[in-house]
Amino acid sequence: MSLELRDIHKHYGPVRANDGISLTVAEGTLHGLLGENGAGKSTLMKVLSGFHSADSGEVVLDGKSIKLASPDDAIAAGIGMLHQDPLVFLPFNVIDNFVLGSPGGSRLDRKKAAQEFAELCDRYGFNIDPASPARLLTVGERQQLEIVRLLWLGARVLILDEPTTGISADQRSKLFVTLKALATEGMSVIFVSHKLEEVADLCERVTVMTRGKVVGEAEMPVPPEQLVKMMFGQAVEVKDRPAVDHGAAQLKLSDIRTASGMLSEEPVSLEVRAGEVVGLAGMEGSGQDAFLRICSGMRNPRSGSVQIAGTDLTGKNYRDFLAADVKYLPAGRLEEGLIEGLTITEHFVLAGEDRGFFVDWGKAKKRAEAQVDHFTIKGTEASTAESLSGGNQQRLLLAMLPPRLNVLLMEHPTRGLDIESADWVWEQLLARREVGTSIVFASADLDELLRYSDRILVFFSGRIIGELDAKATNVDEIGLLIGGRSVDSGAA
Amino acid sequence: MSGFLTALGEMFDTATIASIVAGASGLLFATMGETISEKAGVINLSVDGSMMLAALAGFVAAFHTGNVWIGFPAAAAVGVAAALVVAFGNIKLSLNQVAIGFVLFALCTALSRFLGSGYVGRQPVAVPAWDIPALSSIPFFGPVLFSHNLIVYLSMVTVLVTYWFIYRTRAGLALQGVGERPEAAHSRGIPVNKLRYLYTAIGGALIGVGGAAFTLDVKVGWSDRPTLNFGWIVLAIVIFGGWHPLRAAFGVLLFGALQAFALNLQPEFPTFSQVLPSIPFPAMILALVVVNWKTLLDWLDRYPWLRSILRSDPPTAIGTRFEVS
Ligand SMILES: Nc1ncnc2c1ncn2[C@@H]1O[C@H](COP(=O)(O)OP(=O)(O)OP(=O)(O)O)[C@@H](O)[C@H]1O
Numbered sequence: 147m148s149l150e151l152r153d154i155h156k157h158y159g160p161v162r163a164n165d166g167i168s169l170t171v172a173e174g175t176l177h178g179l180l181g182e183n184g185a186g187k188s189t190l191m192k193v194l195s196g197f198h199s200a201d202s203g204e205v206v207l208d209g210k211s212i213k214l215a216s217p218d219d220a221i222a223a224g225i226g227m228l229h230q231d232p233l234v235f236l237p238f239n240v241i242d243n244f245v246l247g248s249p250g251g252s253r254l255d256r257k258k259a260a261q262e263f264a265e266l267c268d269r270y271g272f273n274i275d276p277a278s279p280a281r282l283l284t285v286g287e288r289q290q291l292e293i294v295r296l297l298w299l300g301a302r303v304l305i306l307d308e309p310t311t312g313i314s315a316d317q318r319s320k321l322f323v324t325l326k327a328l329a330t331e332g333m334s335v336i337f338v339s340h341k342l343e344e345v346a347d348l349c350e351r352v353t354v355m356t357r358g359k360v361v362g363e364a365e366m367p368v369p370p371e372q373l374v375k376m377m378f379g380q381a382v383e384v385k386d387r388p389a390v391d392h393g394a395a396q397l398k399l400s401d402i403r404t405a406s407g408m409l410s411e412e413p414v415s416l417e418v419r420a421g422e423v424v425g426l427a428g429m430e431g432s433g434q435d436a437f438l439r440i441c442s443g444m445r446n447p448r449s450g451s452v453q454i455a456g457t458d459l460t461g462k463n464y465r466d467f468l469a470a471d472v473k474y475l476p477a478g479r480l481e482e483g484l485i486e487g488l489t490i491t492e493h494f495v496l497a498g499e500d501r502g503f504f505v506d507w508g509k510a511k512k513r514a515e516a517q518v519d520h521f522t523i524k525g526t527e528a529s530t531a532e533s534l535s536g537g538n539q540q541r542l543l544l545a546m547l548p549p550r551l552n553v554l555l556m557e558h559p560t561r562g563l564d565i566e567s568a569d570w571v572w573e574q575l576l577a578r579r580e581v582g583t584s585i586v587f588a589s590a591d592l593d594e595l596l597r598y599s600d601r602i603l604v605f606f607s608g609r610i611i612g613e614l615d616a617k618a619t620n621v622d623e624i625g626l627l628i629g630g631r632s633v634d635s636g637a638a
Numbered sequence: 639m640s641g642f643l644t645a646l647g648e649m650f651d652t653a654t655i656a657s658i659v660a661g662a663s664g665l666l667f668a669t670m671g672e673t674i675s676e677k678a679g680v681i682n683l684s685v686d687g688s689m690m691l692a693a694l695a696g697f698v699a700a701f702h703t704g705n706v707w708i709g710f711p712a713a714a715a716v717g718v719a720a721a722l723v724v725a726f727g728n729i730k731l732s733l734n735q736v737a738i739g740f741v742l743f744a745l746c747t748a749l750s751r752f753l754g755s756g757y758v759g760r761q762p763v764a765v766p767a768w769d770i771p772a773l774s775s776i777p778f779f780g781p782v783l784f785s786h787n788l789i790v791y792l793s794m795v796t797v798l799v800t801y802w803f804i805y806r807t808r809a810g811l812a813l814q815g816v817g818e819r820p821e822a823a824h825s826r827g828i829p830v831n832k833l834r835y836l837y838t839a840i841g842g843a844l845i846g847v848g849g850a851a852f853t854l855d856v857k858v859g860w861s862d863r864p865t866l867n868f869g870w871i872v873l874a875i876v877i878f879g880g881w882h883p884l885r886a887a888f889g890v891l892l893f894g895a896l897q898a899f900a901l902n903l904q905p906e907f908p909t910f911s912q913v914l915p916s917i918p919f920p921a922m923i924l925a926l927v928v929v930n931w932k933t934l935l936d937w938l939d940r941y942p943w944l945r946s947i948l949r950s951d952p953p954t955a956i957g958t959r960f961e962v963s
């Protein structure tokens with residue numbers, strides 16, 4: 147189905163999220179949509195799927211102008227969207243998620259739905275337990291559930307908003323195979339992403355957006371440097387980072403073991419020195435999160451000890467770790483890091499050092515303005531956390547970090563960030579090494595791990611199965627270890 | 639001690655159990671109504687007031703027309719009106735559900751006291767008894783379930799229909815979706831706010847019928863604030879019921895049983911029996927603690943049906959607004 151967007155405008159108050167966008171997607175093509183954080187990609191896709199209604203503009207499908215007043219209209223027209231954060235109902239089981247909202251009489255035939263669900267899953271090689279509640283699925287499985295559902299509803303245009311953040315490499319290659327197969331069947335796919343390799347691998351055409359406008363279109367293949375130039379107006383060069391001398395051990399774990407689940411089998415010992423960066427690799431949920439939680443005092447180990455800057459903090463709680471200048475940035479930005487409904491100013495007040503009873507709002511506002519400026523957050527000090535685009539939420543989290551830290555622990559520090567922002571974020575993080583901060587971060591992005599770590603620990607089903615010198619290893623070696631194979635047996 | 643045991647023994651009399659069922663109709667209707675409303679994400683906090691005003695409306699309509707069956711629709715209409723005020727205030731005027739519900743409660747209570755003052759002590763027609771032929775002669779079950787009146791039967795049917803509708807139909811699934819994650823429901827083309835109006839209104843109608851069941855059946859007649867505090871009990875039972883109609887119905891019967899027990903104890907332990915009616919509240923908290931016990935939950939993950947009854951998760955989006963932009 148061929149699709150044309152004509153002069154779409156969508157404003158949120160003063161923010162022109164979409165400022166006159168025109169875009170054509172040919173039938174059976176995989177069309178990439180690139181653009182920096184806050185460019186308006188999600189907004190445009192939500193307009194196209196009827197989730198938001200545009201202020202003005204027209205959507206033309208197979209030569210006919212269609213009305214998109216609600217998602218109902220979009221579904222009827224064959225447009226389905228997979229949202230950046232899959233919109234599933236976590237407490238409901240897979241089949242209920244599958245049928246919820248599907249057309250039909252009031253009779254609910256779960257058996258028949260389960261059968262059709264199983265058939266579709268078979269066809270695309272997905273393996274999802276239909277009786278499991280959605281909250282027990284991984285993000286990748288929730289996506290698969292949504293894709294299958296959209297196909298079942300008869301989608302002929304499929305929109306995927308950053309589908310590759312938060313899923314494993316296996317799930318990603320499966321996804322790509324599926325998308326390519328769908329395109330050959332005539333499906334038009336719009337693929338929103340920040341990862342140029344993915345777009346290069348998958349898409350036949352790309353459109354680049356900046357600040358609510360289309361700034362370029364190209365037939366693939368296009369060299370990545372050119373795409374970057376279209377997005378940011380200039381080449382983003384990844385600077386060589388200056389080496390920093392490592393000081394005394396800031397974080398010292400000895401013989402750590404947990405009571406059950408992750409990290410329960412073998413004791414873990416580790417020393418991270420001041421100014422050192424340690425990357426944690428592994429499939430999601432292989433023990434990295436348990437490890438970070440122990441380092442941050444959010445969880446106590448069953449045995450072993452934790453020392454921060456020479457002080458024993460074993461058995462102490464998160465507050466004590468905070469007082470020892472340990473900070474943990476979890477992956478779930480809106481769930482764990484930011485508070486929905488509160489403005490940027492209010493976030494700074496909550497995170498600030500001021501412990502007085504009264505808040506000096508004038509001062510707080512000034513400080514927030516300064517930080518918004520310094521961290522180039524797209525928004526104002528009065529924007530609420532949930533109104534920021536994903537990338538800008540991450541900037542806000544970084545802006546809220548206290549100036550002095552002994553240990554900084556992070557999960558996916560640049561997930562969802564555009565290349566320029568990711569680079570900028572790392573520049574800020576690495577600068578902290580100069581004052582002796584140790585950084586430990588988990589990431590699914592192997593390039594990121596290789597580029598910024600001094601050492602890489604690879605996790606596999608709750609154990610550390612490899613410790614690598616980042617300078618002496620490569621993507622292939624880490625990839626094998628992540629899959630649970632040691633290098634020798636992998637080669638054999 | 640022996641008095642206590644006698645009172646306990648009397649609880650298992652067929653007659654006592656039948657009277658508990660007969661007396662539960664008002665609370666059953668209102669509890670189902672509130673459950674439906676909250677499942678869709680709207681807390682109707684006005685129950686204690688709107689149920690009373692509806693009880694008055696039902697009483698007055700039946701009293702003046704001499705027809706008890708006119709009383710129930712009249713009461714339902716008042717319940718719907720109150721519910722729509724909550725929904726409209728929240729959806730259209732962005733008011734907080736709890737705030738508007740509470741104000742409405744106070745208003746309705748005062749209104750029913752004022753408007754009903756002339757009716758105190760008057761007797762209207764009551765719902766006539768009607769034994770279901772054949773079924774009522776079954777031993778034990780006959781007197782307990784099938785020897786009441788239409789309103790009592792209807793309250794039982796309402797419980798079953800509510801359960802069936804919420805968990806067994808497509809529309810019921812959409813209803814749950816709206817209260818669980820409105821953005822996700824919206825993305826599936828479900829008209830979130832329309833459904834919230836609809837189910838708050840249906841819930842309000844049931845709350846109204848529940849009020850009339852008190853004045854036209856359970857405790858026929860009008861006195862000063864005859865349903866006082868029963869609305870708050872409804873709200874508590876909905877939580878105790880974990881937003882599940884069957885468990886909530888069980889909560890209503892448990893509450894009725896504790897009341898009957900208190901009545902039985904009255905002659906022997908006059909002071910203790912005053913405390914008894916409040917036992918449902920600590921009992922409720924205890925039940926919530928048990929049901930959220932992690933080991934139990936892990937075990938329950940293997941039995942989804944049992945879990946859905948025992949686990950008490952409030953609908954995630956309860957009390958919040960949803961706006962399409
Ligand atoms: N509901 C909303 N209310 C107010 N502003 C919003 C809302 N949604 C988005 N915006 C603003 O619109 C702009 C575009 O946001 P959008 O989410 O479309 O960006 P994006 O290109 O998807 O970015 P990212 O790559 O970070 O996901 C941003 O400045 C954002 O702050």
Ligand SMILES: [Mg+2]
Pocket residue numbers: 187188189230307535536
């Ligand atoms: Mg986005």
